[in-house]
Amino acid sequence: MTQLPDSIEDSVISAILGGRLRPGTRLGEAKLAEVYGVSRTRVREAMMRLETRGIVHVSARRGWFVVEPSATEARAAFQARRVIETGMLRDLHTLPGDAVAHLRAHVEEEREALHTGHVGSRTCLLGDFHIHLAHAFGNAFLTDILRDLTARTTLVSMLYQSDQDAAASSDDHAGIVTLLADGDYAGAARLMDEHIRRVEDGLDLAAAPDPLAGLREILSPGAPA
Amino acid sequence: MTQLPDSIEDSVISAILGGRLRPGTRLGEAKLAEVYGVSRTRVREAMMRLETRGIVHVSARRGWFVVEPSATEARAAFQARRVIETGMLRDLHTLPGDAVAHLRAHVEEEREALHTGHVGSRTCLLGDFHIHLAHAFGNAFLTDILRDLTARTTLVSMLYQSDQDAAASSDDHAGIVTLLADGDYAGAARLMDEHIRRVEDGLDLAAAPDPLAGLREILSPGAPA
DNA sequence: CTCAACAGTCTTGTATACAAGATTGGTGCG
DNA sequence: CGCACCAATCTTGTATACAAGACTGTTGAG
Known part of the structure; x- marks a missing residue:
């Protein structure tokens, strides 16, 4: 088995488990490729594997996103x-x-x-x-x-x-x-x-997924203008 | 979601379920690409998805194979x-x-x-x-x-x-x-x-997977010389 | 005759180039 | 002032080119 794609997968999953990666976060291929020091090909492999596992999904020509379960x-x-x-x-x-x-x-x-x-x-x-x-x-x-x-x-x-x-x-x-x-x-x-x-x-399933989560963080009090 | 890779996946799986694809069968990228009329890229996508689902596995630089469960x-x-x-x-x-x-x-x-x-x-x-x-x-x-x-x-x-x-x-x-x-x-x-x-x-788990299954068929009595 | 070394061929691994669509920001009309 | 349209930019989708390793068949020595 290849070594690096697995590492990308594990990296993403552990980031999710650790709460560092929230639902809906966009995972750009180019950005990930730079982070991991590989080409987009490897990143795409990892993303497609994660998609099969139900962890991320792809929106056509927009990018990969951490899933937001309904x-x-x-x-x-x-x-x-x-x-x-x-x-x-x-x-x-x-x-x-x-x-x-x-x-x-x-x-x-x-x-x-x-x-x-x-x-x-x-x-x-x-x-x-x-x-x-x-x-x-x-x-x-x-x-x-x-x-x-x-x-x-x-x-x-x-x-x-x-x-x-x-x-x-x-x-x-x-x-x-x-x-x-x-x-x-x-x-x-x-x-x-x-x-x-x-x-x-204990879940509040009535609470609709918040599409503004990312924005909210940025606009929270204390953030730089 | 893309359309054709899914179709390759389903095609392979239904071939397995129907017994037309046996464990250990080699699935060459080039051959599949020709069969489905797409490039190797799409075939590789499908194979990698099937690999994460545990249906096929890849042997480095030798090819993809239908899994042979131990x-x-x-x-x-x-x-x-x-x-x-x-x-x-x-x-x-x-x-x-x-x-x-x-x-x-x-x-x-x-x-x-x-x-x-x-x-x-x-x-x-x-x-x-x-x-x-x-x-x-x-x-x-x-x-x-x-x-x-x-x-x-x-x-x-x-x-x-x-x-x-x-x-x-x-x-x-x-x-x-x-x-x-x-x-x-x-x-x-x-x-x-x-x-x-x-x-x-009802399984005979002592029966080791037969690596010669393909050969045996060819060499069975009645086969052309 | 047997076996080891080697060249040729085939297959996957990886990167890159280009096409197609989506988004964004700007511009001009109403 | 608001809105529709359009160009520029960015991102993924797909194919292709080339590199790297595995296998096969041959050849030559012992």
Whole structure:
């Protein structure tokens, strides 16, 4: 496999997970090519791959944009995650020996990020928990699928979630890990279902995506004239 | 969205679902470009999209090949389908009014294909059932995911399934539709679990992918010298 | 006869050139 | 003053050219 296009993809995705790239942001081929020091060809490859994964989309002869999930898509993305993650836990019968320890350590990281308050790494870690869980389950396909779905739900949260209750999410994660440690996989599945539903219900899907987000930032008080 | 690359993608996928394209088949860019009457650029786009969907892979400077799932990947692909499809049915509480009728009609088509005996359309229809079911569930993301996973499991079957018991599969499908009609979604989920497990267990994962499949055909008795 | 080295051919990898459409800013008419 | 029209600019869409590596078949030595 080529090396650099993958790196562009990962770079974009981690920027989304970290909240540095918002829905609707334009990704110009020329600009990206300069940033990564490659030609447009490679950038286009990466963009088309990301498009297939549902992370960006192209508007003909206008450019590439980070997707802005509609209310319908937002619901569907969370539902998909719920179906897959609970299905995974329900199918679970054994877990690798070190999995619980890893997950516990991860939750501990979340806790720290909550206190230090860095919103980017916090969001990123909260999403990563689910990916790590999928990894522990041991199915590479499901892990990849959930990675992309998590990126999507992160974008959804940026659009529709006014105040992300990160502490509650982290508590849910901790509870899930505890149940897993006890071998209560059905219980973990139930809690996961509640957990994702809770996040989903916290969304304000009536809030239309704000096409002026970029402008607003620039015009906010304190910005240079 | 562009029009032709999608058509190349769909064309390749439907060829796989119909058994006309076997695992390991080489897809040369120049040849495909000629077939579709476009330049290599468009072909490469389509191939890269299919690669991110896990349908083909590229071997550096040798060409594009239809993926040949390993035994591990074969198991994982079926497990992923099982997790998602049972998760979907368990999450189900209502179904669109015409869904059951559509599914029933589809199963009827399967039956007919079983009798006429055209192996290509039969395989295609058996896979399509699951995609139609996902469509009835109404989640576009899950539908797309299952479409790709079904393509993968079709490839798995070509590699590891000596004799596909199509009749039994179709009976399972009919049973699932009956349970859905009764509103017994939990029962449908259980039967789906058994169904996919049955197909999975029917695989001979010890049978290593045969790199000589193409040769063998040519050298089989009766072939011209 | 066997095997290693090599030249030729073929295929993908990457960049670049040019075409086509979209957007923007300006200009002139009503 | 407002609005429609138009030219200039910018961005992606597509094709093509060339570079780099892999494979094949041949040739020659041992």
